[in-house]
Amino acid sequence: MSIYIHIPFCNNICTYCDFCKLIYNKKYISKYLDNLEKEIKERYKGEIIKTIYIGGGTPTSLDEEELTALLKIIKLFNLCDNYEFTVEGNIDSITNTKLEIMQEYGVNRISLGVESFNDNIIKFLGRKHTRKEVFTKVNLVKKFFTNINIDLIYAVSDDINIVENDINDFLKLNIPHISVYSLIIEDNTFLKVQGFKNISEDIDYEMYKYIEKKLESKGYIHYEISNYAQKGYESKHNLVYWNNDNYYGFGLSSTSYLNNIRRVNTRNLHAYLNGFYFYYEEEEDINIRMENEIMLGLRKIEGINLKVFRDRYNINLEEVYDIEFLLKEGYLLKDDNYLKIAKKYLYVSNEIIVKIFN
Ligand code: SF4
Known part of the structure; x- marks a missing residue:
């Protein structure tokens, strides 16, 4: 069994983001964490947990005290011996002390929202770090953790040199896992409202092939359409989704898939803070289950x-x-x-x- 926990708070809002997120506001955090704990106590049945993933939003937008309170909640779960426990973080909000806290509470994998090493692209995407800070912070993270992922976005500009430089910079860091996604202009995002258009599919394809060839030539295993890992560093948690296995989702907007029932939590913060976690659920019939199994499973290279x-x-x-x-x-x-x-x-x-x- 696996667990996903959603922390919806972010220090700033990226121009392409359509995730369930809110600007960090201290006055909501402790009530949010209280309700998260309450929701887990109400719903979790004590199963043995193999993977936990705290995503967002930006979990590292929480301050040290709040992050500690969040990680204390994780003690409610029965973890198996070789569990994988990932926390997502942003370059600008990761600190030495937060890394120490995460290590102390059993986190063993960090997923970093880098998106690009090009300062103009980083700015365009609405992120608040610089290329230089990526190197400094990744080296800091490496002092505490070896199992690290970096998220990159390509096809923001049609200049293939940017993608080549991004991949080369990534390789300099010697990180065991990378998720690389093509920029999608989703509805209700700043980029969409500004009328920003995607680059041509031909160039997107050329970039995709470049990334694949380069990473494979450096020993990364392409194991899912958008994911590459050094041997043994495949994301166990994400494989749960692609294998259509069961998982709990806790927190605002999270989804759970348990015993053929897909359950979705509310996206309304005030409802969540008042104990109304549930939004809807649907029992999937055998046809939907088989279709999901195929759609998700064929994302894996195997x-x-x-x-x-x-x-x-x-x-x-x-x-x-x-x-x-x-x-x-x-x-x-x-x-x-x-x-x-x-x-x-x-x-x-x-x-x-x-x-x-x-
Ligand atoms: S940090 Fe992530 S969740 Fe927050 S606004 Fe940016 S893309 Fe969205």
């Missing part, structure tokens, strides 16, 4: 474990979906245990998945 699929749904995948044509044309590849998208078609995985369901 693909879907066909035996797990058969055990979960009592039927072979190919008895439900006609994938013969996709196999014949080489879009999908299959061996005894796994079904995957051929690597050269991963970039258009959505189109292939749609074809599976039609």
